[in-house]
Every structure is written in C-alpha cells, then in structure tokens.
Amino acid sequence: MSVKENVKGLEYTLPYNQYVDPQVFEEERKKIFLKSWVLAGHVSQIEKNGDFFTFDIAGESLIISRDKDGKINAFYNVCPHRGAKVEHSEQGNKKIFMCSYHGWTFHLDGKLNKAPNFHTTDLGEHSCMTPVKLEVYQSMIFINLDQDALPFKECYKELTANLDKYTFLHSLKKMRVSQRMIDANWKAVVDNYLECDHCPIAHPAFSKTFDLKNYNIDLHENYSCQYSSLTNGDSEEQAQFYWVWPNMMISIYPGSGNMTTSQILPIAPDKSLAVYSYYFQNEEISEEEEELIKFVDQVREEDFDLVEMLQKGFRTQAFKRGVYSPTEHALHHFHQQVKEAMK
Ligand code: FES
Ligand SMILES: [Fe+2]
Incomplete structure (x- = not known):
C-alpha cells in the first residue's frame, strides 16, 4: 500500500x-461541450441589424447575427447544399450571406434566400442553415448545441439569482x-x-x-x-x-x-x-x-x-x-x- x-x-x-x-x-x-450552455458573445457586438460574428466551439462553426427585424439568431455556419463553410470572417455587417461554392444565398436568420438552378426555396431541411438554441442573459449571448437542452435560466437558476444583484450588468x-x-x-x-x-x-x-x-x-x-x-x-x-x-x-x-x-x-x-x-x-x-x-x-x-x-x-x-x-x-x-x- x-x-x-x-x-x-x-x-x-x-x-x-x-x-x-x-x-x-x-x-x-x-x-x-455539445450539451452545455456556452457563452458565445455579447449583444454589444451586434448592435445594428445585419451585424454578425462567428464563433467556434467543439469543432463546430456558428454564426450569431441580428436580422433585419432586430432579432438575434444562432445557426451552424454550414451550407445546407453540400456542407461548405459559408461565412469566413470573424465579424461584420451584411444584408445576406453567400456560400462561395455554388452561390446559395441566405437571409440573416439563416433561411435560404436563393439557390441558383433551383426554382424554389422550399427545399425541406435544406431550406436553412441549421438553427442553434440561443438565450440572452444580462446581454450575454449563450448557445447550446443540444436541441433538447433545458433552458439556460433553468440550468443556472442559482447563478442568475445571484448575478441579478448587479443592476449594471445588462x-x-x-x-x-x-x-x-x-x-x-x-x-x-x-x-x-x-x-x-x-x-x-x-x-x-x-x-x-x-x-x-x-x-x-x-x-x-x-x-x-x-x-x-x-x-x-x-x-x-x-x-x-x-x-x-x-x-x-x-x-x-x-x-x-x-x-x-x-x-x-x-x-x-x-x-x-x-x-x-x-x-x-x-x-x-x-x-x-x-x-x-x-x-x-x-x-x-x-x-x-x-x-x-x-x-x-x-x-x-x-x-x-x-x-x-x-x-x-x-x-x-x-x-x-x-x-x-x-x-
Ligand atoms: S455548398 Fe454551398 S452553395 Fe453548394
Ligand atoms: Fe492564479
């Protein structure tokens, strides 16, 4: 021993x-990492409609964007046509995302805008870049790659109760x-x-x-x-x-x-x-x-x-x-x- x-x-x-x-x-x-809530960024990074940033976690690339209605979205940075990475810059402001392979274009919420040679945008699960769960807490943007994950505030009930004492956080x-x-x-x-x-x-x-x-x-x-x-x-x-x-x-x-x-x-x-x-x-x-x-x-x-x-x-x-x-x-x-x- x-x-x-x-x-x-x-x-x-x-x-x-x-x-x-x-x-x-x-x-x-x-x-x-494919199951937990992870901090992706902060709302001050995407103040204007069209602002976006990319974020990599656990080998997955994501886009976080503010669409034309001011809503924040998160989705995989992967083209539903053949799987190419769509957005290559770390941040920016765009009206539309375009895949550089065959030129499919996407709205700021990840939905397909146009697929050249197709006469429709109704392509079933190929009609958008795959969405990701997102929650904003105190202006921090959290994502979870598990579609079945419990809501952020439920997973971090005690933490949010504690942090809410800081009235300046948001x-x-x-x-x-x-x-x-x-x-x-x-x-x-x-x-x-x-x-x-x-x-x-x-x-x-x-x-x-x-x-x-x-x-x-x-x-x-x-x-x-x-x-x-x-x-x-x-x-x-x-x-x-x-x-x-x-x-x-x-x-x-x-x-x-x-x-x-x-x-x-x-x-x-x-x-x-x-x-x-x-x-x-x-x-x-x-x-x-x-x-x-x-x-x-x-x-x-x-x-x-x-x-x-x-x-x-x-x-x-x-x-x-x-x-x-x-x-x-x-x-x-x-x-x-x-x-x-x-x-
Ligand atoms: S892989 Fe994106 S348009 Fe073909
Ligand atoms: Fe230390």
Whole structure:
C-alpha cells in the first residue's frame, strides 16, 4: 500500500491521463461541450441589424447575427447544399450571406434566400442553415448545441439569482478582447482558476491587493464563487470570481460597473484557446479601467506559465493524480461535475 493511501481523509483529483488522452478529449466534446450552455458573445457586438460574428466551439462553426427585424439568431455556419463553410470572417455587417461554392444565398436568420438552378426555396431541411438554441442573459449571448437542452435560466437558476444583484450588468458593453493559445488542457486552466492556494507565491500584486486571510469559496449548482475584500478598502466592497460550468469565468471587481469574462475553449487535449473580454459602462475606457485591465492581465500572465508547466508534468510516469488541499474545494466541486457529465 502506498503512503498516500494510508493518509486519512485525502481525496484524489481526476487522474491526469484525462488531461492528455485524445479519447477522453473527444468524449468531453460530445458529453460536455455539445450539451452545455456556452457563452458565445455579447449583444454589444451586434448592435445594428445585419451585424454578425462567428464563433467556434467543439469543432463546430456558428454564426450569431441580428436580422433585419432586430432579432438575434444562432445557426451552424454550414451550407445546407453540400456542407461548405459559408461565412469566413470573424465579424461584420451584411444584408445576406453567400456560400462561395455554388452561390446559395441566405437571409440573416439563416433561411435560404436563393439557390441558383433551383426554382424554389422550399427545399425541406435544406431550406436553412441549421438553427442553434440561443438565450440572452444580462446581454450575454449563450448557445447550446443540444436541441433538447433545458433552458439556460433553468440550468443556472442559482447563478442568475445571484448575478441579478448587479443592476449594471445588462448595460455593460464589451470594450476589449484578448486571446491566448495556452499549451494546456482546458481543465488544467479551469483548475488553476478555482484555487487560490497558489496566490501568495505566484501572484504578489494580487496577494497585496486582496485580503487572502479572508478569502472565501462558495459552491453552488453549476457554479462556484470565490470572493475577497480589498486589503485597504471597504470590507463591503468585494471582488467576486465566478466559475460557471463548464468553461467560463466571470470576474466583477469593486468600483464602477465592470465585468471580465474568460472562456477556455478546448482545441486539443493539450491546447486551449483562452478568450478574455472586458466590459465596462462607458463608450471609452477610463484610466481607472485601464489600470484594472493591466492588473488582471498580469495575474493571467503569471498563471499561463504555471499551467503550461503543469501540462508537461501530466505526462510523467511518476505521478498519476494529485490531492486536494482543504481549501481546494472548488476544484473538487468542478471535478465532481466533470465525472458526473462523463458517466
Ligand atoms: S455548398 Fe454551398 S452553395 Fe453548394
Ligand atoms: Fe492564479
């Protein structure tokens, strides 16, 4: 019996082969990312009729658009004629989408406008690009690739009840986006976010700014929340760090209305695309907000190195899985949810 098995009360993390195995990655794609609500974007990206953006998740390309009646739509970016990708730009404003293969054209809601050589647009299931479930919550656009998925507000009842206390959320605008390809499994990046045991060592500025002696972690259905007050501020003013199942984080800092979202998009077993978006209330980013962005970016930079270092360790023979410290219960909570989804 190993020493570890003798230690009472120790709980093991997910086995780390699940962070490198292509088969597990594919299974997660099907059981997690093709079934969960995922943040696709924000209404401030498509303010005018005809505005659209494309979004890739779990190997699927989607178009999110605002049609001529102002309605927001989501559909697969796939031509129903022969399967070609229709829209190749990341964002824009159009009256019509056109497939570059045989020239079929589509309205902004994904419905067929014209198919050359056909004398009708009534082509059954080929009459539109396949629609995707979409819900807007606090101006954030969520999609779900499972047609049978429960409504967003039902899946995230507790989360929405909690976030609704921020009266400014719906009026925020997405002001900046940055992306970073991380050489690590998506779960490793989430793991890193879900504990602050590493903060005193890895994040000196963060540790100075927040009162880590009073760092709290609450667990809820489909989300967890870490929160702490500023060391030299009002104890009422707390930063809140939400993790939302499966791959999204929302941070809200003290001060004028703000939010940052992070999405960890799985690309390969050892590759993830992290998309960071900053939302503020005004048309221009103030000096104070620039400072906040700088602060958040620095903490992230410090984490990238750690997570990429960890991913290398996942392949060693010497180590199969880790253990949770008593303050890593949000990590434990996340792993339980992964296990549940993968059953
Ligand atoms: S594949 Fe799109 S028009 Fe033929
Ligand atoms: Fe960190």
